[in-house]
Structures are given as structure tokens and as C-alpha cells.
Amino acid sequence: MNTNRILVVDDEEFNRDVCVRRLQRKGFEAISASSGDQALEKLQAQSVDLILLDYMMPGLSGLDLLRFLRQSWSAQELPIIMVTAVTDSHSIAQALDEGANDYITKPIDFSVAMARIRSQLARKRAEAALRKSEERYALAAKGANDGLWDWDLVSNEIYYSPRWREMIGLSEDISHDPAEWTSRVHQTDVDDLKAALLKHIEGLDSTLQVEYRIRHRNGSYRWVSTRALAVRNDAGKAIRMVGSQSDVTDRITTDPLTGLANRLLFDARLEESLHQYREGSRYSFAVLYLDVDRFKLINDSLGHAAGDSLLREVATRLRNSVRDMEISSRPDSDIVARLGGDEFAILLLGIADRAQAENACERLATAIRPAIQLPDNDIYCSVSIGVVLASQTYNAISEMLRDADTAMYAAKAVGGGHWAVFEPAMQNRVRMRLQTETDLRHALDRRELRVFYQPRVMLSTGEIRGFEALVRWNHPARGLIMPGEFISIAEETGLIVEIGAWILKEACRQMKEWHGQYARHPQLDIAVNLSVRQCREPDLVAQIKATLDETGLPPECLHLELTESLLLDDIASARKLLQDLKALGVGLKIDDFGTGYSSLRYLCDLPFDTLKIDRSFTIQLGAGEDTAEDSVIRTIIAMAQNMSMGVIAEGVETEEHVKRLLAIGCHFGQGFFFSKPVSAADTEQLLAGHASWLPRSSALIECR
Amino acid sequence: MAHVLLVEDNELNRDMLSRRLKRCGWVVSSAEDGWRAVCMAEQERPDVILMDLSLPVLSGWDATRKIRQMPEINDIPIIALSAHAMLDDRTSALAAGCDDFETKPIDFDRLVTKMNALRLERFRDEH
Numbered sequence: 001m002n003t004n005r006i007l008v009v010d011d012e013e014f015n016r017d018v019c020v021r022r023l024q025r026k027g028f029e030a031i032s033a034s035s036g037d038q039a040l041e042k043l044q045a046q047s048v049d050l051i052l053l054d055y056m057m058p059g060l061s062g063l064d065l066l067r068f069l070r071q072s073w074s075a076q077e078l079p080i081i082m083v084t085a086v087t088d089s090h091s092i093a094q095a096l097d098e099g100a101n102d103y104i105t106k107p108i109d110f111s112v113a114m115a116r117i118r119s120q121l122a123r124k125r126a127e128a129a130l131r132k133s134e135e136r137y138a139l140a141a142k143g144a145n146d147g148l149w150d151w152d153l154v155s156n157e158i159y160y161s162p163r164w165r166e167m168i169g170l171s172e173d174i175s176h177d178p179a180e181w182t183s184r185v186h187q188t189d190v191d192d193l194k195a196a197l198l199k200h201i202e203g204l205d206s207t208l209q210v211e212y213r214i215r216h217r218n219g220s221y222r223w224v225s226t227r228a229l230a231v232r233n234d235a236g237k238a239i240r241m242v243g244s245q246s247d248v249t250d251r252i253t254t255d256p257l258t259g260l261a262n263r264l265l266f267d268a269r270l271e272e273s274l275h276q277y278r279e280g281s282r283y284s285f286a287v288l289y290l291d292v293d294r295f296k297l298i299n300d301s302l303g304h305a306a307g308d309s310l311l312r313e314v315a316t317r318l319r320n321s322v323r324d325m326e327i328s329s330r331p332d333s334d335i336v337a338r339l340g341g342d343e344f345a346i347l348l349l350g351i352a353d354r355a356q357a358e359n360a361c362e363r364l365a366t367a368i369r370p371a372i373q374l375p376d377n378d379i380y381c382s383v384s385i386g387v388v389l390a391s392q393t394y395n396a397i398s399e400m401l402r403d404a405d406t407a408m409y410a411a412k413a414v415g416g417g418h419w420a421v422f423e424p425a426m427q428n429r430v431r432m433r434l435q436t437e438t439d440l441r442h443a444l445d446r447r448e449l450r451v452f453y454q455p456r457v458m459l460s461t462g463e464i465r466g467f468e469a470l471v472r473w474n475h476p477a478r479g480l481i482m483p484g485e486f487i488s489i490a491e492e493t494g495l496i497v498e499i500g501a502w503i504l505k506e507a508c509r510q511m512k513e514w515h516g517q518y519a520r521h522p523q524l525d526i527a528v529n530l531s532v533r534q535c536r537e538p539d540l541v542a543q544i545k546a547t548l549d550e551t552g553l554p555p556e557c558l559h560l561e562l563t564e565s566l567l568l569d570d571i572a573s574a575r576k577l578l579q580d581l582k583a584l585g586v587g588l589k590i591d592d593f594g595t596g597y598s599s600l601r602y603l604c605d606l607p608f609d610t611l612k613i614d615r616s617f618t619i620q621l622g623a624g625e626d627t628a629e630d631s632v633i634r635t636i637i638a639m640a641q642n643m644s645m646g647v648i649a650e651g652v653e654t655e656e657h658v659k660r661l662l663a664i665g666c667h668f669g670q671g672f673f674f675s676k677p678v679s680a681a682d683t684e685q686l687l688a689g690h691a692s693w694l695p696r697s698s699a700l701i702e703c704r
Numbered sequence: 705m706a707h708v709l710l711v712e713d714n715e716l717n718r719d720m721l722s723r724r725l726k727r728c729g730w731v732v733s734s735a736e737d738g739w740r741a742v743c744m745a746e747q748e749r750p751d752v753i754l755m756d757l758s759l760p761v762l763s764g765w766d767a768t769r770k771i772r773q774m775p776e777i778n779d780i781p782i783i784a785l786s787a788h789a790m791l792d793d794r795t796s797a798l799a800a801g802c803d804d805f806e807t808k809p810i811d812f813d814r815l816v817t818k819m820n821a822l823r824l825e826r827f828r829d830e831h
Contacts, residue, residue: 071714071716071717071787071808071809072787072808072809073787074714074758077758145775146774148739148742148743148746150739150740150743159743161743161746161747162746162747163746163774163776229739229761231737231760231761242739242761
């Protein structure tokens with residue numbers, strides 16, 4: 001901070017000298033003048049922060065100089081402390097009357113003088129800071145087309161500037177009534193505006209910036225932003241408020257990436273359309289929700305820049321496609337918006353029935369279909385579309401949007417590139433799903449989840465070598481629920497992370513317990529599934545390590561099963577994760593092999609030790625003769641052996657399967673032929689009974 | 705008749721200057737703070753603005769900047785009036801968009817000469 005400059009005005013040289021020296025020692029920059037005239041000269045030459053002014057001076061007296069200075073400088077701008085004789089209370093009163101900020105008496109008690117100087121300087125700084133405050137700056141800095149207003153809070157009259165009036169299409173003068181303003185503000189926003197004004201007037205908020213819609217003379221609404229500043233009297237009461245209003249419609253209603261309308265504008269237009277429709281206007285309309293299929297995958301694999309280019313191109317195609325439809329009699333009122341991410345919405349006026357809506361969807365889907373050229377790739381993409389038609393049953397846009405969303409999910413469920421028009425039955429499915437989601441959130445706390453175990457059997461001997469841990473949900477009302485009905489929900493909501501951690505721990509704990517009860521050689525192992533979502537958790541490896549440490553299960557007895565979809569996401573981080581897991585000493589199995597897209601090339605690179613052949617291959621194994629499936633499995637097995645990987649066949653359901661698998665060199669299997677997944681108690685029965693599924697036919701023995 | 709907007713928060717100074725200006729034939733409106741000055745400039749479109757620098761609500765610098773941003777009135781000549789005789793006040797006033805600068809106490813004749821010169825200049829620019 002700059003040094004404060006103090007001017008000492010005194011006709012006596014000794015006093016001046018002492019004062020200047022002492023001020024300098026205190027760190028001030030002190031200058032002095034021996035007369036009023038000399039003081040004025042110094043003031044012309046340089047800026048001064050405070051004056052110590054001797055009352056009694058020959059020539060231009062201290063009081064005269066004070067009067068003169070106060071014509072040009074206010075008490076806030078230039079604090080003046082008068083130095084008077086102690087007895088002269090009349091002079092003191094007069095000096096304060098004429099605008100002196102404070103006084104000190106002679107002989108000067110320097111500590112008192114310092115205190116008063118510091119307090120005056122502090123006040124000056126505070127006021128200077130206030131003058132430069134953000135609100136003032138903002139008021140001054142606003143754009144060229146601001147409408148100005150000036151509100152006299154005492155008479156409650158507002159001056160509206162010509163530009164302010166023009167902004168809402170009023171060319172003629174309007175009254176000074178505040179209602180000229182507030183009555184034009186959108187009913188949804190008016191309370192917020194009033195509250196903001198009141199808060200600022202009462203000093204609860206030091207700044208005021210508020211955005212709201214105001215009705216233009218032509219009936220449309222403009223988005224405006226208002227900044228204001230209350231002017232207060234000495235008691236701190238606001239007596240006046242001034243402010244500016246600028247039109248921010250374009251900024252606030254446009255999606256910056258695509259230039260389409262954003263959600264705000266879409267909602268406003270939809271609100272307007274629904275309102276008119278309910279009032280009996282002739283326009284029927286449809287709302288379309290669109291979502292780019294597999295956008296996340298594209299974005300992750302090609303990068304955000306490519307993702308953004310793609311969205312821009314999709315936006316352009318949608319806009320052109322809607323423009324070319326010429327369905328509605330007011331084509332300008334159709335609106336294409338980007339709601340965020342890869343979600344778009346279209347408001348189509350003039351769509352009266354399902355057939356017209358489907359026709360529109362078809363045209364949109366066709367527009368999206370041709371390859372999109374990005375700098376490095378050509379991309380083919382598709383959109384899923386959910387449609388809802390306006391109906392008198394809709395009271396609010398939120399209801400329409402909810403149904404459009406439901407329809408879009410129904411379309412997505414069919415697969416990419418489809419569309420669906422909302423029907424109430426969809427709602428039931430969604431409601432059911434939501435209920436499941438809610439219940440699932442409580443399932444862990446209420447201990448409703450169970451781990452079931454399915455044995456992995458050595459095909460040649462029928463011995464149990466290990467188990468796969470599979471989750472079941474013992475729902476209080478619906479009974480035992482299979483994972484197919486809730487795991488995808490757990491994945492989408494992220495609950496899978498918590499559930500997965502619990503299964504892992506429970507399975508490890510249980511297996512450790514069984515090791516104590518049923519000694520085997522080699523020891524039984526336990527396979528636990530890891531979902532893609534779990535694999536994205538940064539502390540997964542640490543968590544597994546902690547579980548092993550806590551339960552005491554040897555790492556080689558834990559096998560983690562991962563699906564190929566993990567590899568689809570991001571091969572580099574998948575490889576890193578697998579290596580880290582491998583380093584723990586656990587086994588790694590690739591699950592559902594053959595159902596995904598992963599090439600064998602990927603597998604060679606990755607530290608999997610076992611491959612599980614998907615059930616869909618096993619159940620098609622022919623009876624005795626070589627079929628196409630046999631050769632697929634044979635190829636898989638040969639490949640696995642080349643890479644020193646073990647092979648397990650899932651879905652072993654018949655004795656025939658066992659024979660065929662043994663014949664083509666697969667040594668391990670699991671499936672209903674041996675046992676379905678069973679509870680821990682039933683598993684103990686299996687183990688205690690030394691259950692084995694010894695081959696019964698001689699043919700099988702030959703195969704060994 | 706030439707119209708001047710006098711912006712000055714000190715009532716005494718405002719009265720004195722406004723009386724003298726009226727005596728030489730100017731139509732004078734006055735504003736006592738920076739915000740009102742901007743509002744009045746937009747509403748009344750004066751030929752010249754005399755702008756004190758230390759003003760309440762908006763300072764003279766800020767009011768000048770604001771006027772300079774507003775397309776309809778950004779060409780109105782503004783003369784800054786200040787008791788601050790320091791060089792940096794002069795510089796900052798010109799930087800904010802003032803056309804000229806006068807120090808208080810006012811040399812009235814010189815001020816009027818400057819006002820007329822600026823009016824003339826603007827007239828020439830427009831024609």
C-alpha cells in the first residue's frame with residue numbers, strides 16, 4: 001500500500017519541524033507549509049491524503065483555508081484535522097461546522113494525534129473502496145444498449161430511460177409507476193425480482209443482479225439482466241435506487257456449442273404452446289426427445305473435440321430436417337434445442353396424430369443416417385427418439401417431458417436408431433423400474449441380498465474345484481429376484497459399487513470359512529464377478545487387497561471374472577487395471593467369452609488366466625457329431641491353450657454336454673447338470689456329501 | 705440555443721456556475737450525481753456536458769465511460785471539472801473519454817471558450 005502523505009500547515013517553524021519528523025518516524029510521508037497560500041501551492045503540486053491545519057495563523061487563517069478547501073474537496077476526499085488551543089471551544093465548534101473532520105489541541109499529545117490521523121485515514125480508505133466497489137463498476141461497465149432506471153424510493157416514482165422503454169417495444173412515454181416495470185415481468189420470475197430488490201434495499205444483499213423475463217409489447221418475452229445500486233442516506237436507509245437493464249435473451253437461450261436453443265428457451269416455448277393448446281388454440285403439437293446412440297463411447301474413444309463436432313453436425317441436420325418438414329403453419333415456432341450432453345429436443349407444431357409423429361421421426365432418423373465426416377474419421381451414428389403428443393390431460397410441461405423421456409427409454413430399449421410414441425403402458429414399466437430402484441437402495445441395509453454359489457466341476461472326475469459367487473435378492477414382497485432383474489439398475493445408479501464390494505467380501509469370508517471346514521487339495525477357489533462400473537472405481541485394487549487381508553483368503557483362491565465390455569471402454573486403462581489385479585496374486589477370468597466384440601488380439605496382450613465359454617455355445621453342442629459350435633469351441637480351446645489359459649464351459653446342462661466337452665478338450669464346466677446356484681447352506685450340503693458327478697457311461701471314461 | 709448539462713454535486717458550485725452560464729445564453733440542466741447525469745444525457749441530448757469528477761453514485765469517470773458506450777450520445781463533448789489539479793487526474797479523465805479538462809476554481813471565460821470550441825468541432829464533424 002502507498003504511503004499516506006500528510007500536509008502539516010503551521011506558521012511556527014519549530015512546531016512544523018517536530019510534527020514532520022515524528023510523522024516521518026511513524027512511516028508517513030510528511031510535507032509542510034508555513035502559510036495558507038503555501039498550503040494551496042503544495043496542494044496544486046501533489047495529492048495529499050490528510051491535512052493537519054493550525055487554527056491560528058497570520059494572513060489566511062486556518063479557518064479561511066478550511067472554508068476554501070471545502071469548496072473543492074469534500075470531507076471524505078480530503079480529511080482535515082484542526083490544531084487549536086485547548087481553551088478555545090468556540091473555534092473548535094466553528095471549525096467542525098465548516099467541515100473539519102476532527103481536531104487536536106495544543107500542546108499536541110502525539111499519541112492522541114496519531115490515533116485521530118489513523119482513524120481519519122482508515123475512513124477515507126473505506127470510502128474510497130466503496131466508491132470503487134463492484135456494483136458501481138458493474139453499473140458503469142455495462143453494455144451499450146442498457147436501459148437505465150432511477151427509482152426515487154421516497155416518492156416511489158421511477159424514471160425509465162428511452163432505451164429501457166424501447167427494449168420492450170414502448171416508444172411513447174410511460175408513467176413513473178414501478179408497476180410499469182413489475183407488471184410486465186413474467187409471473188414465474190416476478191417474485192424473485194421483487195425479493196431481490198427488497199433485499200438490496202434493506203441492505204441484506206450488497207449487490208443486486210437478477211435475470212428475468214419481461215414482456216415485450218408484441219407479447220413475446222425477452223430475457224433481461226438487471227443490476228442495481230441503492231443510494232443511502234446518512235442513517236443507512238435506502239432513499240433511491242438506480243440500475244440498468246440489458247437484454248440477454250441471446251446469451252441465455254442459446255446453446256453455445258451448437259447454436260440451437262437451450263433448455264430454458266425450449267421449456268419456455270413448450271410452456272407457451274401447451275398453454276395455447278389447452279386454451280383451445282388450433283395448434284396441436286408433439287415433443288420429441290432425441291439421444292445420440294453410443295455417444296459416450298464415441299466421445300471417449302475419439303476425444304471431446306470429435307464429440308463436439310459430431311454434436312454440431314447432428315444439430316445442423318436436425319435443424320435442416322425440421323425446417324424442411326413444413327408441417328406447421330408457423331414454421332418459425334418449431335424449435336430444435338440441445339438440452340445438454342447428447343440430448344436434443346424438438347417441438348413440432350401441427351403434429352396431430354401418431355402417424356404424423358412417426359413420419360417426422362423417420363425423416364429425422366434418415367437425416368442422421370449418412371456418415372458424419374470428422375477430421376480423422378467418418379462416423380455413422382443414430383438417434384433414439386421418444387415422442388409425446390400434446391393432450392388435454394397434460395397440466396404441466398414437466399408431465400409431457402417426463403413422458404417423452406419414458407418413450408425415449410422405451411425406444412432405446414429396442415436398440416439404437418428406433419423411435420417410440422409414448423403410451424401409458426410405458427409408464428407402468430418405468431414406475432416398476434423406479435420402485436425396484438428405490439427398493440434396491442435399501443436392500444443392502446436391510447440385508448436382503450444373498451450370495452449363492454454354483455460349483456465349478458472338473459469334468460473328468462466330477463470333483464468340485466471351486467464356486468462362482470452369484471447374487472440373489474430376497475425381496476420382502478416379490479421373493480427371490482434374479483440378478484437379470486436388478487443388476488442393470490444397480491449399474492445405472494452406481495449402486496453396483498456398494499453391492500459388488502459386499503458380494504466380494506461375503507464370498508471371500510465364506511470361502512475362508514469353508515477352507516477351515518473342508519480341506520481340499522488344491523483348495524477350493526471362489527470366482528466373483530466385477531462389473532465395468534466397479535472397474536472404474538479408482539480404489540478397486542486397494543479395496544480387493546483390503547478384503548483379502550481382512551478375510552485371510554489366500555489371493556490365489558480368489559478369481560475375478562470380467563466381461564469383454566470392460567475392454568471396449570478404454571483398452572489402456574483396462575490393461576493397467578488387470579496388471580494391478582494380477583499383481584495381487586488373484587486369478588483373472590474373462591467371462592461370457594464369444595458374446596462381445598473383442599478380438600483375440602486384445603486377449604493375447606492381457607493377463608487373463610482363464611476363459612469362460614458362454615452358455616450360448618455350450619447348449620448348442622451337438623449330440624455326438626461335430627457341429628459348427630463344436631468347431632467354434634474347439635478353436636477357442638486351442639487358442640486358449642496356446643496362450644496357456646484355462647477354459648471353463650458355462651451352461652453345462654446335460655450329460656451329453658459333458659461328453660462333448662471332454663471330447664474336444666475342455667476340462668472344466670459349470671451348469672445345471674451339476675448344480676444350479678444354491679445358498680450357502682445348500683452348498684455346505686454339496687461339500688459335506690462329497691457330491692461328485694462321476695461319469696456314468698463308458699463312453700465318457702474312454703474320453704478321459 | 706446551446707444546451708449544457710452541468711454535473712456537480714456541490715449545490716453552491718452548481719448554482720453559481722449555472723447562473724453564470726445562463727447569463728451568457730446557455731440553456732442549463734443540472735444533475736447532482738453520475739447516474740442522473742447519464743440518464744439526463746440520454747434523455748435530453750445536451751450539446752456539452754460539464755462533468756465534476758468526484759460524484760456520488762457513479763463517479764465522473766464512470767459516468768463518462770458509460771456515456772461513451774451509449775451509441776446515441778457517445779459523441780457529446782464532455783469537459784471534466786476537478787479540484788484535483790494533479791496530472792494523473794487529467795490523464796485519467798481523458799482516458800475515461802472526456803474531451804477536455806478544467807481545474808477548479810473555474811476560470812469561467814476559458815471554460816466557455818472551450819465549450820464553444822467543442823460545440824463547433826462537433827458541428828463540423830456532423831456536417
